[in-house]
Structures are given as structure tokens and as C-alpha cells.
Amino acid sequence: MTSSDDRGWLRALPADGGRDALFTRAGHWVYAACRLSDLVQGRPPGVTGSQWSSASRTAFDLVVCAADSGRPVVAVEIGPVALPGSAQQRAERLTDAVSAAVGLPVLRVGSPTLRAAEHGRRLVEYVIDARAYAAGAGLGGGEDEPAPVGFRDILxxxxxxxxxxxxxxxxxxxxxxxxxxxxxxxxxxxxxxxxxxxxxxxxxxxxxxxxxxxxxxxxxxxxxxxxxxxxxxxxxxxxxxxxxxxxxxxxxxxxxxxxxxxxxxxxxxxxxxxxxxxxxxxxxxxxxxxxx
Structure with a gap:
């Protein structure tokens, strides 16, 4: 399976013309329970039919899309870490390989306690805000200026x-x-x-x-x-x-x-x-x- 930075395989959401966003935040739409096949336009090169058939059924807990284009910014999974050698780990590796082949960003949070239904929205809102802050803090600033305070360290x-x-x-x-x-x-x-x-x-x-x-x-x-x-x-x-x-x-x-x-x-x-x-x-x- 070959890796590619070409985002042309990624599909804008709502792909079915009727998908409702779970919530919006700072220029982003956030959708729940999207399958990989909802995000990718057909089987990408380098992915076998069997691999695609298995990986395309994977459902991400949350998908963040740019509001202006509908293109995926990141797919998010929250839940227990897959046990070594388990069917879940094999499926996860296949999903990761297909995601890499089409350039889909993925954020995976492994926890025996945290779940998307209870904690996903706060996490996604936090990440969207942190990314926006980091993008703004990185603008300008000369060599003699102090480094900007990180998002986590704002008092x-x-x-x-x-x-x-x-x-x-x-x-x-x-x-x-x-x-x-x-x-x-x-x-x-x-x-x-x-x-x-x-x-x-x-x-x-x-x-x-x-x-x-x-x-x-x-x-x-x-x-x-x-x-x-x-x-x-x-x-x-x-x-x-x-x-x-x-x-x-x-x-x-x-x-x-x-x-x-x-x-x-x-x-x-x-x-x-x-x-x-x-x-x-x-x-x-x-x-x-x-x-x-």
C-alpha cells in the first residue's frame, strides 16, 4: 500500500446531501459516526479490493470538516486501546494504512474510560481552539521577541x-x-x-x-x-x-x-x-x- 499526500481522494461532507452536523465550531462542521467510505471517493490506488472492503466499513466517532469546503480536517476515534494481536488491532492497522494512502488525518485517543458520547465534543472543541490559537501565535514575531505563550499555558x-x-x-x-x-x-x-x-x-x-x-x-x-x-x-x-x-x-x-x-x-x-x-x-x- 503506497502513501500519498494527494487529498483528491477525500470527499466533502455532507456527502449524501442530507447529513446534519452534530455541532459547529469556529469555521468547522463536526459530524458523528462517519464511515471511511463516507470520506473517501472510491478505492484508492494501492489498496486491494479486500482491504478496501474491510477498511471502508470502519466508523470514526467524529469527523471535523472545514465549513467552507466540507473537506475533512481530521477523523477522531476515542475508546479502549486495541489489544496486541487482536482483531481490533488488525482492523485499526488496516484503517490507518488506507487513511495514510488517501492523506486523511486521524486523531486517536486511547482510554478505557473516555468515550466520544461523553467527552468527544469537549475534546474536539479544545483541539479546534488550540489549532486556531497556534496558527495565530505563530504569525509575526522577530528574533528578539519572546516566544508566545502556548494555548495550554494561558493564565x-x-x-x-x-x-x-x-x-x-x-x-x-x-x-x-x-x-x-x-x-x-x-x-x-x-x-x-x-x-x-x-x-x-x-x-x-x-x-x-x-x-x-x-x-x-x-x-x-x-x-x-x-x-x-x-x-x-x-x-x-x-x-x-x-x-x-x-x-x-x-x-x-x-x-x-x-x-x-x-x-x-x-x-x-x-x-x-x-x-x-x-x-x-x-x-x-x-x-x-x-x-x-
């Missing part, structure tokens, strides 16, 4: 009156963790986190809270950008999304739930991750978390 007034990063997707979870601590449901009010980016692999974020001094609620989220940029660092986005997932779990927290992890085991997993720093872009910056 402003938070809902509780404090000053902090207004584009922190995990802010609601951080506030909820404090409330849960005050109510006696958590042993510590802080949402802790780390992020890494694998060489030739996804960005990954971890987030956790202490339910008891020796037990943690842990969430891991991966972010994979294919021919696409979120407008913010994907690893930091993965970390913030892990905090969002922690917040979703907090709403139905069971003190003895089977998904909770012993604090010592979490520390051991962080230590194991640190030993793979040679596989990470920029190494590992969280050695301070390797001590229980």
Missing part, C-alpha cells in the same frame, strides 16, 4: 477565583478531587500525573489520586496524531485527558473497586517506565515520582 481567572491555566482540561477533576477529599472519599486532594511520548509511537499521559494512603485510582490515556497536530503538545494533552478520565471515575468511585491499584505497584510501574527512557522522546522527566 486567567478560574471558576474558584484563583489565577491559573484556563485551558487545563483537568481543572474540573482537580476541583472535584478537593471536594472528595473534604468529604472523606479521598486520602489526598492532589491529582498527580506524568506524560511521555514514545519514539515512533503515541504520546501517553497518566493521572491518579490516592483513594487511601496505600491505594490509588489510576487512568492512562494515549494520544496518536497521524498527519495532524492538535495545536498543543500531544503528551501534555494526554496527561490532561488522563485527569478527565480520573474525574469520570471519581463520580462513581468504589473504595474497594477492582480497578484500583496499590500505591507500591504504581510506583513500581513508574520506575519501570523510567528505565525505558531511551525509548522516549526527550527522555523521562518524572524521576521524583519514582520514590514511594
Amino acid at each position: 486567567g481567572r478560574l471558576p474558584d477565583g484563583r489565577t491559573g491555566p484556563v485551558n487545563d482540561l483537568g481543572a474540573v477533576t482537580r476541583a472535584a478531587a478537593v471536594e472528595a477529599y473534604v468529604a472523606g472519599r479521598l486520602a489526598d486532594p492532589i491529582v498527580r500525573a506524568l506524560h511521555v511520548r514514545w519514539v515512533d509511537g503515541p504520546a501517553q499521559g497518566w493521572g491518579w489520586v490516592q483513594v487511601r494512603p496505600d491505594v490509588c485510582l489510576v487512568e492512562r490515556v494515549s494520544v496518536t496524531e497521524q498527519r495532524f497536530s492538535c495545536g498543543v503538545d500531544a503528551a501534555r494533552l494526554a496527561e490532561d485527558l488522563a485527569a478527565v478520565a480520573v474525574g469520570a471515575r471519581l463520580r462513581a468511585l468504589e473504595a474497594d473497586g477492582p480497578a484500583l491499584l496499590a500505591r507500591a505497584d504504581l510506583t513500581a510501574e513508574i520506575v519501570a517506565l523510567s528505565r525505558r527512557r531511551h525509548e522516549l522522546v526527550g527522555g523521562f522527566a518524572f524521576d521524583h515520582l519514582c520514590v514511594d
Whole structure:
């Protein structure tokens, strides 16, 4: 299968003349549950009939299109990471290969907790805004001018009156963790986190809270950008999304739930991750978390 940057194979939406956008945002239409065959005009060169028959049935959770042309900007998937060797992983790889052949940008968020129905709209709105900000911040600016503040680092007034990063997707979870601590449901009010980016692999974020001094609620989220940029660092986005997932779990927290992890085991997993720093872009910056 050959890769191509030719976007001529991509079809403008609504392709059927009657598809309604789920929502609009800053010059974009966002559609739900679009199949790959809705986005691609026929079987592209280099793709066999069998490959196309299988991949064309793949449904993306959300597809962002330019409002002026209807052309796809990115196809988004949110859900559990495919297990190695599974049928889901094989289908995912085939979909990725066909998407690459036609130049379709794909954003994949892997999480056991996050779902498109609950979290997709906020994520897509965030990415659209972050990309618009990055495009504007990159204009002008001489050598002597300071680097523009990144979208994630913009400071402003938070809902509780404090000053902090207004584009922190995990802010609601951080506030909820404090409330849960005050109510006696958590042993510590802080949402802790780390992020890494694998060489030739996804960005990954971890987030956790202490339910008891020796037990943690842990969430891991991966972010994979294919021919696409979120407008913010994907690893930091993965970390913030892990905090969002922690917040979703907090709403139905069971003190003895089977998904909770012993604090010592979490520390051991962080230590194991640190030993793979040679596989990470920029190494590992969280050695301070390797001590229980």
C-alpha cells in the first residue's frame, strides 16, 4: 500500500446531501459516526479490493470538516486501546494504512474510560481552539521577541477565583478531587500525573489520586496524531485527558473497586517506565515520582 499526500481522494461532507452536523465550531462542521467510505471517493490506488472492503466499513466517532469546503480536517476515534494481536488491532492497522494512502488525518485517543458520547465534543472543541490559537501565535514575531505563550499555558481567572491555566482540561477533576477529599472519599486532594511520548509511537499521559494512603485510582490515556497536530503538545494533552478520565471515575468511585491499584505497584510501574527512557522522546522527566 503506497502513501500519498494527494487529498483528491477525500470527499466533502455532507456527502449524501442530507447529513446534519452534530455541532459547529469556529469555521468547522463536526459530524458523528462517519464511515471511511463516507470520506473517501472510491478505492484508492494501492489498496486491494479486500482491504478496501474491510477498511471502508470502519466508523470514526467524529469527523471535523472545514465549513467552507466540507473537506475533512481530521477523523477522531476515542475508546479502549486495541489489544496486541487482536482483531481490533488488525482492523485499526488496516484503517490507518488506507487513511495514510488517501492523506486523511486521524486523531486517536486511547482510554478505557473516555468515550466520544461523553467527552468527544469537549475534546474536539479544545483541539479546534488550540489549532486556531497556534496558527495565530505563530504569525509575526522577530528574533528578539519572546516566544508566545502556548494555548495550554494561558493564565486567567478560574471558576474558584484563583489565577491559573484556563485551558487545563483537568481543572474540573482537580476541583472535584478537593471536594472528595473534604468529604472523606479521598486520602489526598492532589491529582498527580506524568506524560511521555514514545519514539515512533503515541504520546501517553497518566493521572491518579490516592483513594487511601496505600491505594490509588489510576487512568492512562494515549494520544496518536497521524498527519495532524492538535495545536498543543500531544503528551501534555494526554496527561490532561488522563485527569478527565480520573474525574469520570471519581463520580462513581468504589473504595474497594477492582480497578484500583496499590500505591507500591504504581510506583513500581513508574520506575519501570523510567528505565525505558531511551525509548522516549526527550527522555523521562518524572524521576521524583519514582520514590514511594
